[in-house]
Amino acid sequence: xxxxxxxxxxxxxxxxxxxxxxxxxxxxTHASTIKGIGDDAAVIDAGDKYxxxxxxxxxxxxxxxxxxxxxxxxxxKAVVTNISDIVAMNGKATHIVxxxxxxxxxxxxxxxxxxxxxxxxxxVYKVDLVGGDTTSSQKGLIINxxxxxxxxxxxxxxxxxxKEGDLVAVTGDLGAAYLGLHILEREKRIFLERPDFQPxxxxxxxxxxxxxxxxxxxxxxxxxxTINVTPNAMMDISDxxxxxLYHIATQSKVGFTIYEDKLPMDAIAYQRAIxxxxxxxxxxxxxxxxxxxxxxxxxxxYEKLNKEFDITVIGHAVAEGEGLHLISKSNIKHKLTAQGxxxx
Amino acid sequence: xxxxxxxxxxxxxxxxxxxxxxxxxxxxTHASTIKGIGDDAAVIDAGDKYxxxxxxxxxxxxxxxxxxxxxxxxxxKAVVTNISDIVAMNGKATHIVxxxxxxxxxxxxxxxxxxxxxxxxxxVYKVDLVGGDTTSSQKGLIINxxxxxxxxxxxxxxxxxxKEGDLVAVTGDLGAAYLGLHILEREKRIFLERPDFQPxxxxxxxxxxxxxxxxxxxxxxxxxxTINVTPNAMMDISDxxxxxLYHIATQSKVGFTIYEDKLPMDAIAYQRAIxxxxxxxxxxxxxxxxxxxxxxxxxxxYEKLNKEFDITVIGHAVAEGEGLHLISKSNIKHKLTAQGxxxx
Numbered sequence: 200x201x202x203x204x205x206x207x208x209x210x211x212x213x214x215x216x217x218x219x220x221x222x223x224x225x226x227x228t229h230a231s232t233i234k235g236i237g238d239d240a241a242v243i244d245a246g247d248k249y250x251x252x253x254x255x256x257x258x259x260x261x262x263x264x265x266x267x268x269x270x271x272x273x274x275x276k277a278v279v280t281n282i283s284d285i286v287a288m289n290g291k292a293t294h295i296v297x298x299x300x301x302x303x304x305x306x307x308x309x310x311x312x313x314x315x316x317x318x319x320x321x322x323v324y325k326v327d328l329v330g331g332d333t334t335s336s337q338k339g340l341i342i343n344x345x346x347x348x349x350x351x352x353x354x355x356x357x358x359x360x361x362k363e364g365d366l367v368a369v370t371g372d373l374g375a376a377y378l379g380l381h382i383l384e385r386e387k388r389i390f391l392e393r394p395d396f397q398p399x400x401x402x403x404x405x406x407x408x409x410x411x412x413x414x415x416x417x418x419x420x421x422x423x424x425t426i427n428v429t430p431n432a433m434m435d436i437s438d439x440x441x442x443x444l445y446h447i448a449t450q451s452k453v454g455f456t457i458y459e460d461k462l463p464m465d466a467i468a469y470q471r472a473i474x475x476x477x478x479x480x481x482x483x484x485x486x487x488x489x490x491x492x493x494x495x496x497x498x499x500x501y502e503k504l505n506k507e508f509d510i511t512v513i514g515h516a517v518a519e520g521e522g523l524h525l526i527s528k529s530n531i532k533h534k535l536t537a538q539g540x541x542x543x
Numbered sequence: 544x545x546x547x548x549x550x551x552x553x554x555x556x557x558x559x560x561x562x563x564x565x566x567x568x569x570x571x572t573h574a575s576t577i578k579g580i581g582d583d584a585a586v587i588d589a590g591d592k593y594x595x596x597x598x599x600x601x602x603x604x605x606x607x608x609x610x611x612x613x614x615x616x617x618x619x620k621a622v623v624t625n626i627s628d629i630v631a632m633n634g635k636a637t638h639i640v641x642x643x644x645x646x647x648x649x650x651x652x653x654x655x656x657x658x659x660x661x662x663x664x665x666x667v668y669k670v671d672l673v674g675g676d677t678t679s680s681q682k683g684l685i686i687n688x689x690x691x692x693x694x695x696x697x698x699x700x701x702x703x704x705x706k707e708g709d710l711v712a713v714t715g716d717l718g719a720a721y722l723g724l725h726i727l728e729r730e731k732r733i734f735l736e737r738p739d740f741q742p743x744x745x746x747x748x749x750x751x752x753x754x755x756x757x758x759x760x761x762x763x764x765x766x767x768x769t770i771n772v773t774p775n776a777m778m779d780i781s782d783x784x785x786x787x788l789y790h791i792a793t794q795s796k797v798g799f800t801i802y803e804d805k806l807p808m809d810a811i812a813y814q815r816a817i818x819x820x821x822x823x824x825x826x827x828x829x830x831x832x833x834x835x836x837x838x839x840x841x842x843x844x845y846e847k848l849n850k851e852f853d854i855t856v857i858g859h860a861v862a863e864g865e866g867l868h869l870i871s872k873s874n875i876k877h878k879l880t881a882q883g884x885x886x887x
Contacts, residue, residue: 236675256687298600325573
């Protein structure tokens with residue numbers, strides 16, 4: 200693929216291609232390493248349970264724009280996105296360590312706001328902040344959080360566990376975080392062109408909240424535990440539903456058939472998508488950042504899950520050879536492609 | 544301290560002041576959290592042992608300069624500095640997760656070099672790379688590693704455990720990494736002024752190696768275990784001996800008397816310091832980045848430790864009220880101040 204070239208651009212691989220490429224050379228030596236690179240969190244055998252370890256880096260200019268992101272919300276979101284990775288393994292987060300790199304453009308008061316958000320999330324999700332590193336950068340703000348959690352050995356859900364015939368479900372609703380980002384970006388452009396204009400954010404509270412202050416679905420982990428259902432496969436929806444379906448399909452060696460009319464969207468979000476000229480289905484499939492859960496389970500668990508109002512069955516797993524498809528509202532079969540956000 | 548000011552510059556606090564300030568608001572809720580912010584690693588109760596968790600961020604332009612730092616060495620050093628934090632708790636590192644943020648200035652081949660260094664260190668130190676995050680930045684390279692390790696419950700060493708009367712020891716030799724940095728910086732300046740000049744690095748191999756490719760003293764942990772000595776207090780020397788002594792003194796509520804003529808320095812390093820017009824003692828006290836260990840132990844363990852050739856007793860702990868002092872070679876008592884590298 201990269202022959203006859205002294206320099207290979209990272210954009211040729213994309214984020215997932217780069218990770219796959221680098222992961223090939225990784226050798227695991229500890230018997231306690233149950234799962235390394237390739238899932239939402241690493242899984243380490245700690246005797247009577249599994250310990251989970253994940254990390255997430257957020258870079259100013261790539262992941263957030265401080266012109267419309269309050270530092271309080273940013274701190275909260277940085278913690279939540281990490282907790283969501285632990286939740287995606289059907290586990291509970293317990294501890295985090297936070298690394299910050301910041302330029303002298305930030306005052307103590309600004310960092311206090313960021314930390315207030317971090318500590319609010321710690322309080323809401325019952326996570327202990329136990330360490331970190333604070334350092335200066337020449338430019339911008341970078342936040343890295345490593346999150347540590349746990350899961351009972353018989354409850355862990357991997358991306359690789361989906362079986363043909365499984366039903367596919369998502370929690371909550373999709374696409375709103377993407378629309379929130381779209382609205383914030385639009386208002387920023389208007390502000391830069393016409394600083395005297397007042398921002399028009401009315402009626403968009405839910406969408407903007409979904410973008411700026413997402414939540415991790417720990418409540419779903421509790422529900423699954425209560426009704427005694429362990430998903431065969433699970434992920435959180437950070438890059439977009441299509442991208443996450445692709446990951447589970449690849450790792451589980453299955454295909455998926457998903458039904459457009461089953462995809463859950465908030466009513467206001469749907470209307471705003473139409474207003475903005477954005478296909479609501481595209482927002483749900485490719486938007487990302489909703490931090491809802493995508494999971495698959497055997498049909499025998501359907502009755503138990505069907506009673507939970509915040510869980511929606513959107514399709515089922517098929518044989519690998521059948522591939523990934525979306526059945527449109529007009530009953531046309533479309534090929535589904537992974538359109539996760541390629542940060543690189 | 545910061546009254547009458549709407550904006551407080553981070554430089555007014557420094558790195559340690561900022562950490563102390565932010566840590567005040569942290570509340571710990573998990574019974575498993577044995578030690579949070581304030582030591583080389585967090586300590587979490589995992590039943591039959593303690594788990595250790597640390598994180599370290601390295602930022603281009605602050606922590607490394609790619610004009611003279613090969614990416615291979617940088618990757619190695621990034622892992623080693625994290626392992627050293629676990630070693631400083633008298634523990635062994637087992638797993639790491641690596642976050643990278645990089646601009647499109649870096650090619651795949653460059654990142655492969657960096658990863659080769661990371662994986663070499665993983666191999667040397669028997670650590671499993673189990674996950675990470677790779678993202679793009681607008682500028683520069685940032686590496687964050689979170690390191691996970693373990694220690695027997697009766698073997699953990701904190702910064703806070705030093706007792707009056709303890710002997711103070713360091714491993715290996717000090718100051719060489721700082722001199723290595725000085726030489727690399729000098730050659731960079733010369734190169735920028737006179738690109739036709741050949742770099743004069745002859746005879747400086749050891750110093751440059753100490754700067755570019757430090758090692759973590761896991762061998763010392765094995766020795767301490769073999770001779771059945773558990774340090775009352777321990778740290779790794781990353782910011783400089785004086786700064787680390789200050790941390791242990793503050794947390795253990797003791798003072799220290801250190802003897803200049805006991806401080807261990809490599810013979811070539813000593814000579815190069817003189818040649819460069821740098822006081823060798825200043826290089827040892829304030830240089831940092833040697834990643835040697837500083838630890839204290841009861842006098843009753845002296846006979847056991849005195850047999851180990853790579854451990855040097857440099858002084859003893861005194862009452863808190865006596866403060867920190869250096870007894871010079873000419874037997875003059877100097878007040879020792881914390882002169883850790885203030886990155887902020």
